[in-house]
Amino acid sequence: MPNPDVGLWTSLQNLYLNSKQPTKALMVFSELILSDYAKPDSHSIVAALSACARSKDLRNGRAIHGMVYKYLQKPRPNVHNALIDMYGKNQRVGLAERVFSNTSFRDVAIWTSLLYGYILNGDMESAERVFDEMPQRNVVSWTAMIVGYVRKKNPIEALKLFTRMRHDDVGEECNPTTVTIVALLSGCADIGALHLGSSIHGYTNKRIGFISDVAVNNGLIDMYVKSGNLDSAVKLFDSMRRKDLFSWTTMISGLALNGRGKYALLVFDSMVESGLIPNEVTFLSVLLACSHAGLVIDGERLFEKIVHSYHIKPHIEHFGCMVDLYVRAGRLEKAIRLIEEMPMKPDAVIWRSLLGACLENGNLELAEVAGKKVLELEPDDDAVYVLLWSIYRSKNRWEDALRVMNMMRDQRIKKTPGCSWIELDGVVHEFLAEVLQHHVGDNLVIVLDGMIEHSKLDVNIFLEWT
Numbered sequence: 431m432p433n434p435d436v437g438l439w440t441s442l443q444n445l446y447l448n449s450k451q452p453t454k455a456l457m458v459f460s461e462l463i464l465s466d467y468a469k470p471d472s473h474s475i476v477a478a479l480s481a482c483a484r485s486k487d488l489r490n491g492r493a494i495h496g497m498v499y500k501y502l503q504k505p506r507p508n509v510h511n512a513l514i515d516m517y518g519k520n521q522r523v524g525l526a527e528r529v530f531s532n533t534s535f536r537d538v539a540i541w542t543s544l545l546y547g548y549i550l551n552g553d554m555e556s557a558e559r560v561f562d563e564m565p566q567r568n569v570v571s572w573t574a575m576i577v578g579y580v581r582k583k584n585p586i587e588a589l590k591l592f593t594r595m596r597h598d599d600v601g602e603e604c605n606p607t608t609v610t611i612v613a614l615l616s617g618c619a620d621i622g623a624l625h626l627g628s629s630i631h632g633y634t635n636k637r638i639g640f641i642s643d644v645a646v647n648n649g650l651i652d653m654y655v656k657s658g659n660l661d662s663a664v665k666l667f668d669s670m671r672r673k674d675l676f677s678w679t680t681m682i683s684g685l686a687l688n689g690r691g692k693y694a695l696l697v698f699d700s701m702v703e704s705g706l707i708p709n710e711v712t713f714l715s716v717l718l719a720c721s722h723a724g725l726v727i728d729g730e731r732l733f734e735k736i737v738h739s740y741h742i743k744p745h746i747e748h749f750g751c752m753v754d755l756y757v758r759a760g761r762l763e764k765a766i767r768l769i770e771e772m773p774m775k776p777d778a779v780i781w782r783s784l785l786g787a788c789l790e791n792g793n794l795e796l797a798e799v800a801g802k803k804v805l806e807l808e809p810d811d812d813a814v815y816v817l818l819w820s821i822y823r824s825k826n827r828w829e830d831a832l833r834v835m836n837m838m839r840d841q842r843i844k845k846t847p848g849c850s851w852i853e854l855d856g857v858v859h860e861f862l863a864e865v866l867q868h869h870v871g872d873n874l875v876i877v878l879d880g881m882i883e884h885s886k887l888d889v890n891i892f893l894e895w896t
Contacts, residue, residue: 436468443477452481456490463497470497472506479512488520507533511540518547523556538564542571549578573610576617585617589626605637608645615649624657648676655684675706683715691723710742717751721758729755746772750780757787766796778807785817794821812838 431438439462446455459478462470470478475498482491495513498505510533517526526547533540541564548557561567561575572595579588592614595604606614611634618627631650634640647670654663667673667681678701685694698716701708708716713736720729733752736742749772756765765784769776781803788797801818804811815838822831 433467434465436462436471436474439465439468440471440474440477443474443481447477447480447484450484452485452487455481456485456487459494470501472502472509475501476508476512479509479516483512483516483519486520488517488522491516491520507535507537507540510535511543514540514543514547518543518550521551523547523551523553538566538568538571541565542568542574545571546574549574549581552582554578554582554584567604569604569607569610572604573607573613576610577613580613580617580620583620585620585623588614588617589623608640608643611640611646612649615646615653619649619653619656622657624654624659627653627657628662642671644670644672644674644677648674648680651677651680651684655680655687658688660684660688660690673704675701675709675712678706679708679712679715682712682719686715686719686722689722691719691725694719694723695725695728708740710745710748713740713742714747714751717748717755721751721755724755724759726755726759726761746774746777746780749774750777750783753780754783757783760787762787762793776803778804778811781807782814785814789817789821794825797821 439458443455443458446452446458456478459470459474459481462468462474475494478494479491482488482494495516498509498513502509510529513529514526517523517529523544526544530536530540530544541560545557545560545564548554548560557575557578561571564571572591576588576591576595579585579591592606592610595606595610611630614630615627618624618630627650630653634643634646634650640646647666651663651667654660654666663681663684667677670677678697682694682697682701685691685697694716698708698712698719701712713732716732717729720726720732729752733744733748736744736748749768752768753765753776756762756768765787769780769784781800785797785800785804788794788800798818798821801814801821804814805818808814815834819831819834822828822834
């Protein structure tokens with residue numbers, strides 16, 4: 431075209447953005463600036479800032495920020511919104527807040543962009559402050575907070591927020607979207623909240639559009655398998671008219687986690703027969719199934735297929751699954767040989783698997799080596815310090831045991847308290863070891879003390895009888 435106007439340039443930018451090619455969208459914007467026939471307007475600048483946000487290109491993003499005042503006499507709110515979004519996604523939320531402070535017109539989109547910037551940077555305290563200050567909220571802002579809580583491993587707050595979202599009289603626009611439902615199901619899966627997850631399932635069945643949504647069904651399958659309700663997961667999986675690769679992978683992983691390794695292999699074979707090509711994550715799930723079921727031969731066959739049949743370069747996670755497969759099956763020599771032959775350095779997960787196997791087999795010398803390797807990679811791992819201390823103590827190496835305890839003290843490492851959740855009558859209760867803030871904490875202590883006393887009594891009776 432001889433003289434394309436700015437609208438055509440912007441359309442080409444958006445075409446590349448929609449095709450997930452933000453770098454090419456920036457190249458188009460660069461050509462627009464050099465063009466003699468058109469100059470950037472607010473829409474083309476917004477597209478360029480969106481490209482910088484998606485490609486994490488802070489340098490060009492700041493340059494385009496400078497161009498805003500060159501080409502636009504009075505920037506529109508959508509430009510300020512794009513600037514806040516760009517800075518937030520480039521982990522410069524301070525600059526995003528500065529743009530927000532200098533913006534006179536603040537609609538719900540601008541507030542939500544600042545909110546999402548804090549969430550992306552893991553600052554939920556600031557996100558909560560912004561959320562509470564928002565004069566108006568929409569489904570995007572509610573969903574952003576729910577996703578933020580789930581990412582920070584605080585699913586209980588996410589579920590509380592969903593309840594507020596549904597009961598606040600804020601209009602029809604705050605009905606949950608697919609992203610909201612999937613995030614909630616992920617939170618339920620993290621804490622095994624089966625009753626709440628089932629309630630969400632019932633809610634989705636009543637809403638048009640959710641029943642056939644693949645992402646929602648995948649989230650439901652994941653929630654059911656992680657909550658131990660494998661039958662519901664299998665029933666839902668079998669009823670799905672359309673399954674994507676994530677559907678099959680989630681089902682295989684769920685079967686693996688629930689000790690149904692052989693069935694997981696059958697599902698994997700069915701997936702391949704359907705024409706879908708497994709990816710790295712699918713192979714990771716099926717190797718996990720072999721590991722949990724002790725299927726060494728099947729695991730070795732699949733590991734060979736990764737390279738030779740599908741031409742996928744195994745990642746360290748795949749090697750970790752094979753090491754775990756060998757140590758679970760008592761093949762310690764094969765596990766050590768694989769670690770020595772790996773094309774990359776083993777990570778802490780692999781050394782931790784070897785450490786556990788060595789302790790079970792009584793190989794304390796190798797366990798000591800594995801434990802030290804873990805601490806080199808993850809010096810804050812409190813559990814490994816305790817294991818090393820137990821190893822030294824069992825071998826009467828008291829000086830070494832004392833040295834380990836001193837290392838924990840010097841580095842101010844404390845044992846992470848155990849945490850558990852239980853769902854009762856639709857309410858999720860959280861308990862932390864050595865923390866008695868729960869309203870039934872005192873009663874729990876009384877019950878546990880009684881159980882301990884009864885167990886001692888049973889032992890004494892057994893000893894007297896024998």
